[in-house]
Amino acid sequence: MIKTLQNRFEQGYRTSRYPKEPIQLPERYRGRPQIVPDAPTELVARCAAACPQEAINAESRRIDMGRCVFCGTCERLSEGRFVAFTQDFEIATAQKEDLLTDGSLPALANHAKQHFKKLFGRSLQLRQVSAAGCNACEADLNVLATPFFDLARFGINFVASPRHADAIVVTGPISRNMKTALLQTYEAVPAPKVVIAVGSCTLSGGPFQGSPEITEGLDQLLPVDLFIPGCPPHPLTNLHAFLSFFK
Amino acid sequence: MQTEFLEIGNGKAVARDRIPHLSFDDFRVQAMGLVEGGGKVVQYFAYEEGGGIKLLAVLRTDRLLVAGCDAPEAYPSMSLACEPFHLFERELAEQFAIRPEGHPWLKMVRYHPNYRGREDIFGNDYTQDIPGNYDYYAVDGEEVHEVAVGPVHAGVIEPGHFRFNCIGERVLHLEIQLGYQHRGVEQLLMNVDARRLPIITEGIAGDTAVGHGLCYAQAIEALTDTTPDAGARIIRTIGLELERLANHVGDLGALSGDVAFLPPANYCGRMRGDFLNMSLWLCGNRFGKGLVRPGGVRFPMTDVDRETLSGRLDELKPQVRHTIELLFGTPSVRARFEDCGAVSTDDAHKLGLVGPAGRACGIAYDVRRDFPTEHYTQLDIPENAKPTGDVYARARMRADEVLQSMDIIESLLQAPVSTQCVLPVDLKPASSAMVVTLNEGWRGEVSHCVLTGADGQIVRYKVKDPSFHNWNGLAMSLRDTGISDFPLNNKSFNLSYCGFDL
Numbered sequence: 165m166i167k168t169l170q171n172r173f174e175q176g177y178r179t180s181r182y183p184k185e186p187i188q189l190p191e192r193y194r195g196r197p198q199i200v201p202d203a204p205t206e207l208v209a210r211c212a213a214a215c216p217q218e219a220i221n222a223e224s225r226r227i228d229m230g231r232c233v234f235c236g237t238c239e240r241l242s243e244g245r246f247v248a249f250t251q252d253f254e255i256a257t258a259q260k261e262d263l264l265t266d267g268s269l270p271a272l273a274n275h276a277k278q279h280f281k282k283l284f285g286r287s288l289q290l291r292q293v294s295a296a297g298c299n300a301c302e303a304d305l306n307v308l309a310t311p312f313f314d315l316a317r318f319g320i321n322f323v324a325s326p327r328h329a330d331a332i333v334v335t336g337p338i339s340r341n342m343k344t345a346l347l348q349t350y351e352a353v354p355a356p357k358v359v360i361a362v363g364s365c366t367l368s369g370g371p372f373q374g375s376p377e378i379t380e381g382l383d384q385l386l387p388v389d390l391f392i393p394g395c396p397p398h399p400l401t402n403l404h405a406f407l408s409f410f411k
Numbered sequence: 412m413q414t415e416f417l418e419i420g421n422g423k424a425v426a427r428d429r430i431p432h433l434s435f436d437d438f439r440v441q442a443m444g445l446v447e448g449g450g451k452v453v454q455y456f457a458y459e460e461g462g463g464i465k466l467l468a469v470l471r472t473d474r475l476l477v478a479g480c481d482a483p484e485a486y487p488s489m490s491l492a493c494e495p496f497h498l499f500e501r502e503l504a505e506q507f508a509i510r511p512e513g514h515p516w517l518k519m520v521r522y523h524p525n526y527r528g529r530e531d532i533f534g535n536d537y538t539q540d541i542p543g544n545y546d547y548y549a550v551d552g553e554e555v556h557e558v559a560v561g562p563v564h565a566g567v568i569e570p571g572h573f574r575f576n577c578i579g580e581r582v583l584h585l586e587i588q589l590g591y592q593h594r595g596v597e598q599l600l601m602n603v604d605a606r607r608l609p610i611i612t613e614g615i616a617g618d619t620a621v622g623h624g625l626c627y628a629q630a631i632e633a634l635t636d637t638t639p640d641a642g643a644r645i646i647r648t649i650g651l652e653l654e655r656l657a658n659h660v661g662d663l664g665a666l667s668g669d670v671a672f673l674p675p676a677n678y679c680g681r682m683r684g685d686f687l688n689m690s691l692w693l694c695g696n697r698f699g700k701g702l703v704r705p706g707g708v709r710f711p712m713t714d715v716d717r718e719t720l721s722g723r724l725d726e727l728k729p730q731v732r733h734t735i736e737l738l739f740g741t742p743s744v745r746a747r748f749e750d751c752g753a754v755s756t757d758d759a760h761k762l763g764l765v766g767p768a769g770r771a772c773g774i775a776y777d778v779r780r781d782f783p784t785e786h787y788t789q790l791d792i793p794e795n796a797k798p799t800g801d802v803y804a805r806a807r808m809r810a811d812e813v814l815q816s817m818d819i820i821e822s823l824l825q826a827p828v829s830t831q832c833v834l835p836v837d838l839k840p841a842s843s844a845m846v847v848t849l850n851e852g853w854r855g856e857v858s859h860c861v862l863t864g865a866d867g868q869i870v871r872y873k874v875k876d877p878s879f880h881n882w883n884g885l886a887m888s889l890r891d892t893g894i895s896d897f898p899l900n901n902k903s904f905n906l907s908y909c910g911f912d913l
Contacts, residue, residue, distance in 0.1 A: 168674055171737050174730055175678050190688075192695035192710060214835055216606045233610055235701050237835055240709070249695075292567040296592045298909050299569055300617025300698045303661075306567040307687075310680035324565035339912075340540045341522055342570055342591045345562045371614040374603065377523065377595035395700065396617065399684075 178311045183407055187400060194234040194249035195398070197227045198267035203246035211238040211246050217364075217373070220247075221264065229255060230263040230367035230381070233395035256392040256405030260383060263367065263391055272408040277389070280358060284330050284410045288320045290360075291329035291353060295346045296378065297336030301363040301396040305333065308399055320406055326350075331358035331389075335396075337365035337378035338385065350386055360390040362402065367391055414441045416476035419469075421782040424633040424846045427862065430467070431478040438466065438480035443493045445470050451763055451776075454847060454860045455499040457482050457507040458871035459526070464507055467871075469847045469860060475782065477847070485510040494761040498879060504532045518545060521590035521912050526598070548586050550576040555583070558894060562591045569908035577894055585889040585897075587882055592912035600872035606835065612859075613700045616876055616910035621647075621654045621699040622852030623874070623910075626859035629784060629848040631705035634840035634863060641786075642830030643707030645823050648786035650693065650702045652816040655853040657686035659767075659809040659816075660731065662905050666806050667738055669899045670747040675738045678730070685727055689720055704833050712828040721824045728817050735810045748803035752888035752900035755800060762887065763880045766855015767812065768904055770795050771804035772884075778851035785850075790819060800888075802896075805903040842867045854878060854907065876910030 180187065189195065203225070212220040215238055219231035227238075227247060238247040250267075257263055258275040294302050308315040309322065323329050326349045338346060350359070361382045364370035369380035382388050392405045415431045433441070446452060454469040464482040469475060488511035490497040498520065500511040505520050508529035519533045531537075533545070549557070556577055562570035570591040576584045596615055600608060612627035613620040625647060632639065639647070664679025687697040694702035694710045702708055738744055754764070759772035769776060775796040779787045795811055797804035840863045847860045855877030862871040885904045889897060 167737050167740060171674060171678065171733055174733060175681075178681050190692045190695070192693070193691060194695050214606065216604075216610045233700075234696075235610060236695065236709075237606075240834060293563055294567070294569045294592075296594050296909065296912075297569065298614045298617030299907065300614075300620070300700070302567050302569060303618060304697065307680070307684055310684060311677050312681055312684055322567055326563075336592070336909075337594060339591065339593050341593050342562065344539075344541050345570065345591065349563050365614075371607070371610045372594045372596075372599060375595040375599045377593055395614075395696075396698070398697070 179314045179317070180312050182400065183404070189251045189253060189398070189400070191251070193251055193253070193398070194236050194239070196250050196252040196255045196267060196269065197229070197232070197265070198248050198250050199225055199227065200246055200248070201225065201266065203242065207242050207246050211242050214238065214241050217371070226264045226266050228264045229393040230260065230391065231364065231373070232393065233364050233371060253398045253401045254404045255394070255401055256390060256409070258390060258409065260388070260391055263393060272405065276409040280389070280410060283356065284358070286319050288331065288406070288410050289323045289329045290320065290331050290333050291326045291349065292322055292333045292335070293346050293349050295334055295336040295342040296339035297363065297365060301335035301365070304396045304399045305335070305362065305402060308403060313399055313403055315403070318407060318411070326352035327354070329353050331360055333360045333362055334366050334382050335362050337369045337372045338382060340377050343379065343385070347385065358390070359386050359388045360392065361388045362392045362397060364393060364395045367393060370395060414445060414476065416441060416445065416470065416478040418474050419477050419847065421475060422629040422633050422784050422846065422848045424841060424844045425477070427843045427845050430845060433478055433480045435480045435483050435486065438468070438478060439486065439489060441478065442468050442470060443489050445472060445476065446493050446495055448472070452495045452499055453849065453856070453858050454873055454875060455496065455503070456860070456871070456873045457503050457509060458862060460864070460870055464509065464527070467860070467862070473781070475847065477845070482507065482509055485512050487512050488514040490514055495763040498883070508532055519590065521593040523593055523595070545588070547574045547588070548576070548584060550583050552578070554578055571908050575889070575894055575897070580893045580895060582889045582892055582894050582897070585886045587886050589882070589908060589911050592909040594909070594913065596913040597872055597874060600874070601869055605838070609704055615874055615913065616907040617698055618658055619654065619852045619854065619857060619876070619907065619910060621650045621703060622850050622857040623859070624699070624703040625651060625785070625850050626848040626857050628703045628705045630846045630859050630861045631838055631840065633846040633848070634844055634861065635705070635838045636841070637706050637838070639707040640830050642712065642828045644785045645828050646693070646708045646712050646830060647703055649820055649823055650690065650699050651785070651850065651852070652820050653686055653690050653693070654699055656813060656816045657683050657690070658853040659813045660686060662809055662902065663735065663738060663806065663813070665902045665905070666802070666899065667744065669902050670744055672738070672741060672744050675734050678734045682727060682731055682734070685723065689723055692716065692719060705838055706833040706836070707830055709832055711830055711832055714827060717824045717828070721821065724817060724821055724824070731813060731817065735813070739807070739810065745803065747899065748806055749801060751802040751896055752892050752903065753799060753801040754884055754888050756798065758887055759800065759884065762883045764884045765880050766851070766853070766877045767805060767808040768881045768884050769855060771797050771808045772800040773798040778849045778856050782849050786823065802899055802903040840867045840869070852877060855881065874913055876907055878906040878911045881906050882911060
């Protein structure tokens with residue numbers, strides 16, 4: 165007993181004050197990409213050609229956060245003269261088109277469907293479905309239950325059954341072998357229901373684009389309400405998305 | 412025994428014409444001889460070249476040995492006499508429609524059509540997109556009942572199907588059917604532009620991004636005759652140990668949660684995040700994605716970085732140590748951990764268990780000791796082995812490794828580290844070469860094997876996650892165990908679904 169108490173004191177109080185107080189992520193964290201609009205055309209073309217995800221549209225000078233895995237190749241190549249990744253982790257969008265960005269994003273809170281806020285603002289139960297996710301997205305969703313993030317204090321929980329859920333949170337590039345199980349889980353959620361796509365794989369197929377075994381975007385199968393980019397999205401990106409969209 | 416297999420080095424390229432090309436019968440006899448004499452299978456796979464199918468095996472004794480042969484359409488199964496080939500033969504049958512005749516349990520591995528467009532060995536037509544198109548192993552008996560779990564599980568975890576045959580609460584047999592996560596990784600790696608390879612390999616299993624990323628980088632380095640500098644090797648070692656720390660600490664917490672002792676569960680959950688945040692500090696990604704690239708690393712270790720990481724480690728170290736003491740010092744925890752889900756050393760050898768799961772059964776094998784690369788050549792990794800094979804051993808193994816990894820990182824952060832960070836460059840792999848790389852990921856031996864063709868293009872990229880060996884260990888641990896102890900056993904192995912499914 166004394167050991168349990170000693171440990172408790174040593175551990176202290178760890179829950180973050182976010183969103184009441186901002187959090188600064190470390191310098192090397194790659195969040196919202198900021199495009200330099202007057203970058204030389206040749207440099208833009210070089211970045212687009214080097215991008216492993218073909219996420220850069222050289223013509224419109226935009227970067228598709230749905231395809232991007234935030235590897236930072238373009239930033240390193242252009243030394244920040246075309247793309248610079250900021251420490252801004254609040255990058256989820258309600259519209260797929262908004263993922264194609266020059267660095268400006270619409271405020272998620274204003275784009276959220278108002279009836280969702282009314283229905284789920286005080287209590288939101290999520291059913292997570294991993295559909296061929298690499299376990300990074302899953303792990304950084306799971307971590308929201310730990311004391312630092314403590315998702316439950318916002319009335320948001322991950323639940324065991326789709327029957328108890330208001331929303332499904334999908335990760336992974338939706339393998340052929342997982343498609344039926346995913347659609348059955350969606351069917352089992354009572355309406356009105358929300359579909360949240362988490363991570364580059366779910367938004368576009370991510371690193372696995374081009375494989376015949378996967379689906380290049382959850383929106384090809386289900387109506388997606390909330391798009392959370394990243395590889396994986398930082399837990400704070402997920403938290404910000406949930407809070408802005410539903411609260 | 413006499414063998415024509417060629418000795419190779421971990422992460423050392425070898426010209427393919429030096430690899431002994433045996434007759435199939437010699438290949439079979441010698442491979443089985445090596446494994447029956449205590450060797451293990453690192454890689455055993457087929458590839459297509461010049462219109463024909465060939466086999467290649469990389470085995471390990473205290474050395475790494477390789478040989479190949481032309482593949483027959485069917486052959487007498489090696490698994491009957493030599494169990495470690497069991498899953499490799501099933502994979503061969505699924506990928507290349509090569510039939511191991513008399514295989515004791517020939518069922519699909521990942522549920523996909525074979526690469527050659529041949530008639531399916533398992534009789535599947537793949538019109539149904541569920542890997543459940545298969546009669547599960549059933550136990551007969553009036554009081555026997557089955558429990559089916561998955562693919563969608565109750566928690567935030569990856570999908571897989573578990574089928575239990577039970578009498579009352581006692582599990583007679585657990586059958587694990589995976590494949591739900593299959594993304595076609597190996598085919599993708601052979602067919603995409605080289606600039607995509609690091610991104611794909613880091614996504615094979617996101618919780619082992621450094622382990623798989625390192626295997627890929629070392630393979631390309633060997634094929635392009637590139638040597639990372641000493642600083643890069645230190646940073647990569649730190650990256651791999653941070654990955655081990657985060658996952659092991661998380662597992663200890665989850666094990667504690669599964670026996671309803673919540674304080675360590677919460678502390679470990681938080682501390683796991685702190686280790687992930689150390690990776691985030693180092694490379695901008697909590698899972699180490701983007702840290703390792705062929706030729707070295709993409710981020711330096713400045714003196715500020717060393718101070719920051721050392722400071723965080725200094726703070727975490729006593730907390731981790733005390734939490735481990737609390738966990739293992741609590742009688743109710745020990746009562747649940749001890750004697751639960753034991754796998755015998757003999758079974759572990761036959762199944763080919765690796766990593767902490769194998770070491771918990773008394774098999775000391777650790778790539779960091781036996782085939783060291785990176786900075787591990789300079790480190791003295793203790794021999795970790797516990798003989799009991801139960802949940803306690805698997806948990807204690809993780810705790811020991813956590814304490815060791817913290818010491819390793821602490822010592823590596825003592826002295827300044829300088830490295831020339833790498834930029835994306837076009838690397839041209841050597842033609843007609845072969846390389847196998849092994850690293851001790853947190854789950855055990857991660858291995859990639861790359862074969863190049865006449866103009867240096869990749870003709871086969873074979874990936875093996877340690878989970879490929881260890882899933883059957885979990886099935887074995889459930890024999891005669893209460894079904895309510897499944898979550899505890901499952902967590903004590905904590906295997907990768909996507910690493911297995913590829």
